[in-house]
Amino acid sequence: MQLIRLVEDYSFGPFDCGEADxxxxxxxxxxDYASQLLAxxxxxxxxxxxxxxxxxxxxxxxxxxxxxxTWRRIKRDFPHRKHRNDYPAVKIGRLAVDRRYQGRQIGxxxxxxxxxxxxxxxxTGCCFITxxxxxxxxxxxxxxxxxxxxxATMQNMETVPMYYNLRKLA
Amino acid sequence: MAKPIETTPTLKGDDxxxxxxxxxxxxxxxxxEKDRVEKGASFIESLLTFVF
Numbered sequence: 001m002q003l004i005r006l007v008e009d010y011s012f013g014p015f016d017c018g019e020a021d022x023x024x025x026x027x028x029x030x031x032d033y034a035s036q037l038l039a040x041x042x043x044x045x046x047x048x049x050x051x052x053x054x055x056x057x058x059x060x061x062x063x064x065x066x067x068x069x070t071w072r073r074i075k076r077d078f079p080h081r082k083h084r085n086d087y088p089a090v091k092i093g094r095l096a097v098d099r100r101y102q103g104r105q106i107g108x109x110x111x112x113x114x115x116x117x118x119x120x121x122x123x124t125g126c127c128f129i130t131x132x133x134x135x136x137x138x139x140x141x142x143x144x145x146x147x148x149x150x151x152a153t154m155q156n157m158e159t160v161p162m163y164y165n166l167r168k169l170a
Numbered sequence: 171m172a173k174p175i176e177t178t179p180t181l182k183g184d185d186x187x188x189x190x191x192x193x194x195x196x197x198x199x200x201x202x203e204k205d206r207v208e209k210g211a212s213f214i215e216s217l218l219t220f221v222f
Contacts, residue, residue: 003217025172039175044217059177063186070186077187078194093175105210112210117222130178145199147192149178150185161178165192168199169207 001051006030006041013049017096019134025094026053033057039093044106052097052106056114059091059130061149061163089128089163090118111144111164119169127166132159 004010012027026041030053033039039057043050063085064070074083092114097106111129118126130149133141138148141162149161181189199207215222 001217002219003214004219021172029172033175044214055175057175061178061189062180063189064180064182067182067186070183073187074190078190081194083190089178091175091178094172109210109213112207113214115207116211121222132176132178145203149181149189151188158173163178163189165196167193168196169204 001044001046004043004045006034006043006053008035010043015050015053015098017102018099019096021134022094022096025055026050026096030055030094033093041094044110046101048100050098051101052095052110054095054110054114055093057091057093059089059128060086061089061128061130062086087128088124088126089130090114090126092129092131095131107140108144115164115166115169119166129164129166131162133162134159138162 008031010031015026016023030039030041033055034041039055041053041055044052065085071083092111095107095110097104114129118129129146131141131146133146135157138160144164145168146162146164149163
C-alpha cells in the first residue's frame with residue numbers, strides 16, 4: 001500500500017466503503033474540492049484499488065461573540081485564563097475505508113497520523129481536529145478521544161460535530 | 171452529490187461553556203495512549219510517497 005495525494009488526472013479504481021455519501025464524495029467531488037483549494041484528499045492505494053481515503057480542510061472552533069451571558073459564566077468560572085473566541089482547527093472532512101480493508105485499524109491509524117502530524121509538524125498553528133461524524137461513526141470517533149461539540153440529542157441529526165484537543169498530546 | 175464539507179458551527183450557550191470547561195479540565199493523554207498514537211501514525215507514515 002502507499003499514501004498519495006489525489007491529483008486531477010488520477011484514475012479511480014473500485015471503492016466501496018458501504019456508505020453512499022462517502023463513496024460519492026471520493027468519486028464525484030474530491031477533485032473539485034482540490035481544484036477549488038477547499039480540501040485535500042489523500043488516498044491509501046493498494047494493488048486492487050483505493051483501500052482508504054481521508055480529506056482535510058482548514059476549520060476553526062468559534063464561540064459566539066454576541067453571547068454575553070455565556071461569556072460572563074466562562075470568565076466567572078475560569079478567571080485565570082485569557083480566553084479566545086476562536087481556535088484554529090483541521091477538519092477531517094471525510095474518512096472512509098473500503099469494505100475489503102475494514103477491521104484492520106486503518107481508520108484509527110489515519111486519525112493517529114493526523115494527530116501526530118498536527119502536533120509534531122504543525123506549520124500554521126492548529127489546536128483541534130474537528131469532524132462532522134455520521135451518527136453511526138460517533139462511537140468510532142469517541143474511541144479515538146473525540147468529544148461532542150453540541151449537547152443536543154443526536155436524533156434527527158445528519159451529522160454530529162465532534163472535536164479532539166491536540167494539546168492532550170503536546 | 172455528497173453532503174458539502176462545512177466549517178464547524180459557532181458555539182453558543184451551554185455548548186460554548188462546556189467546550190471551555192472541557193478545555194480547562196482536560197488531562198494529557200497517558201504515556202500508553204501516546205505510544206499507541208505514535209505506532210498508528212508510523213504505519214501511515216510508512217506508506218507516504220511524499221513529504222507531508
